[in-house]
Amino acid sequence: MLIIDGVTRRFGEKAAVANARVEIPVGSMVGVIGRSGAGKSTLLRMINRLIDPTEGRILFEDTDVTRLRGRELRNWRSRAAMIFQQFNLVNRLDVLTNVLTGRLNHVPLWRSLTKTYTDAERTLALRALERLGIAEVALQRADTLSGGQQQRVAIARALLQEPRIILADEPIASLDPLNAKVVMDALRDINQHDGITVISNLHTLDTARHYCNRIVGMANGHIVFDGTPDELDDAVVRQIYGTEGATLDERITSTSIVPGGKLATAATPA
Numbered sequence: 001m002l003i004i005d006g007v008t009r010r011f012g013e014k015a016a017v018a019n020a021r022v023e024i025p026v027g028s029m030v031g032v033i034g035r036s037g038a039g040k041s042t043l044l045r046m047i048n049r050l051i052d053p054t055e056g057r058i059l060f061e062d063t064d065v066t067r068l069r070g071r072e073l074r075n076w077r078s079r080a081a082m083i084f085q086q087f088n089l090v091n092r093l094d095v096l097t098n099v100l101t102g103r104l105n106h107v108p109l110w111r112s113l114t115k116t117y118t119d120a121e122r123t124l125a126l127r128a129l130e131r132l133g134i135a136e137v138a139l140q141r142a143d144t145l146s147g148g149q150q151q152r153v154a155i156a157r158a159l160l161q162e163p164r165i166i167l168a169d170e171p172i173a174s175l176d177p178l179n180a181k182v183v184m185d186a187l188r189d190i191n192q193h194d195g196i197t198v199i200s201n202l203h204t205l206d207t208a209r210h211y212c213n214r215i216v217g218m219a220n221g222h223i224v225f226d227g228t229p230d231e232l233d234d235a236v237v238r239q240i241y242g243t244e245g246a247t248l249d250e251r252i253t254s255t256s257i258v259p260g261g262k263l264a265t266a267a268t269p270a
């Protein structure tokens, strides 16, 4: 269980996240939705401690993640693997080496500095690439791949971290619909087959509804909804995104309120 226990993060006077409380059982597939600036990234990054909370605690099983320092913090960051919108690969390195960097926290310092990996580690990396359907690009430079392929490399790298949780910060926001589907399918497969909790910030409701068994809705730093896709009705959607359908954030344009008050969602992911 991951417990976000009254977590607040202020930037100056502004609370990017305000008194957030959520309990996420192991093996959940969670979509975090909300307008731009709602606090989604800040919430996700606090779980991995890329950003520290101003108040509150984050607990994973028996560990208070907010108190970790040094080696223990590095271990936690490895176990709570992040995936970013812009993939964050090392462009000049080949795909296999990028994936192997997921092992850095598991190997002695001299091996991480010299980027020396064992055959067993290389096999592990190749298997991860195979699983994601991109083993054939293993020796190509990362910057020669399409965005969808790069994001799959980032997921393979995350798998090599042997994570308990994957935190995906808008993983499909830079991808076309087809690649977005491939990446979301891969995250769902990992969630369902490996039992790894996946928490993903998503810009479109239809993607969150389709892939997630739990949705957390944020507005102005507050968690205003926490439930199943079925419970996410029109009134809740308006609370999350605001009432004026016509002025909704352009980044959720696949969501619109049609005459008669019904929510319409197009099939196009962000």
Ligand SMILES: Nc1ncnc2c1ncn2[C@@H]1O[C@H](COP(=O)(O)OP(=O)(O)OP(=O)(O)O)[C@@H](O)[C@H]1O
Binding pocket: 011, 015, 016, 034, 035, 036, 037, 038, 039, 040, 041, 042, 043
């Ligand atoms: N490092 C920072 N310094 C100052 N303000 C910040 C910082 N990071 C985030 N904020 C502010 O906190 C609020 C929440 O930002 P956050 O990035 O978490 O929102 P978001 O829902 O992820 O938005 P988006 O979908 O646009 O990424 C915003 O008002 C943002 O400007």
